[in-house]
Amino acid sequence: MKNNRYLLLVLLMAVIFFSGCERILDTEGISRITSFPTFQMQGEEIVTVVKGGTFTDPGVTTVEGYPVTSSITGSAYIVPGKTQPTDVVYTSGAVDTNVPGIYIITYSSTNPDGFSGTTTRTVFVLDQQPDPAVDLSGSYASGTSPGATITKVADGVFYSSNAWGGGSTVVIPAYLICTDGVNVNVPQQESTVRIFGHGTVAANGTLNLLMSRPTFGPPPLIDLVKDWVKAN
Incomplete structure (x- = not known):
């Protein structure tokens, strides 16, 4: 009877041991920490340039040092009488300071674990030097x-x-x-x-x-x- 008790105790301890190991395996990797891209923008988020002027992208970096890529979409001023959807299209590739409109620069970055983030800068190319007294607010x-x-x-x-x-x-x-x-x-x-x-x-x-x-x-x-x- 005494030997049976010892055997039962040994079996119980083994069950507890192996159950504990399995829980550790089940939770393996869940507590990993990853850092999402944290952007640091040089210059302003909203930039205005008068037609014919120059624009140089001040750039964006990440706190973590992840590489950053950028893409640009733009939409020119609407021309009265030419407002069919086929006449009003987004362009892409660069900020054309000879074409008044709105240009969106999207900056993207992905960390080593595959998690990505974006931030944007908006560039307005104006048709002429704006009158600072104009206020539609x-x-x-x-x-x-x-x-x-x-x-x-x-x-x-x-x-x-x-x-x-x-x-x-x-x-x-x-x-x-x-x-x-x-x-x-x-x-x-x-x-x-x-x-x-x-x-x-x-x-x-x-x-x-x-x-x-x-x-x-x-x-x-x-x-x-x-x-x-x-x-x-």
């Missing part, structure tokens, strides 16, 4: 649409929390370019959905825009009137 309304808040981000460049309007409940933010206080251009942008347009600023501050949302349809909606009335 304020609160706007467009029919029954959710209101918009427009903020100045640089001379000649503004960000609208909603550029669609016209009674639609859809909210689509976008950058607006206005260098002279009269003409407004909205190069094609990827925000919630693609959007682009152009228009003018009325004497009372109302934005009279012809906006297009090519992803809405079919058929795509072209040059829809969107009047944004500035609050007094």
Whole structure:
């Protein structure tokens, strides 16, 4: 009987030992630590260049020293009368300072474990030297649409929390370019959905825009009137 007790004790200890080893194997690798790319941008996130000027990318590095690659997409000013989706396309490859528009530089990095990250810089090539006195900032309304808040981000460049309007409940933010206080251009942008347009600023501050949302349809909606009335 005593020998049986010893045998049972030995078997129980063996079960505990091997069970413990198996748990260690099951958790092997779960507690590994990996560092995602942490970007350090040289220069500003938003840059403006006047047509014909020069742009040199200040670059981006990572804290961890991971290599960084970059790619560029761009969209030129909208030309009145040429706003079919086929006429408004993204270009890629470089910031062309001879073509006014919006250029997005996307910086990417991947760590040795395969985890990647990105950050972006936006370059605006303006049609002319902007008038620093021009300021579209304020609160706007467009029919029954959710209101918009427009903020100045640089001379000649503004960000609208909603550029669609016209009674639609859809909210689509976008950058607006206005260098002279009269003409407004909205190069094609990827925000919630693609959007682009152009228009003018009325004497009372109302934005009279012809906006297009090519992803809405079919058929795509072209040059829809969107009047944004500035609050007094």
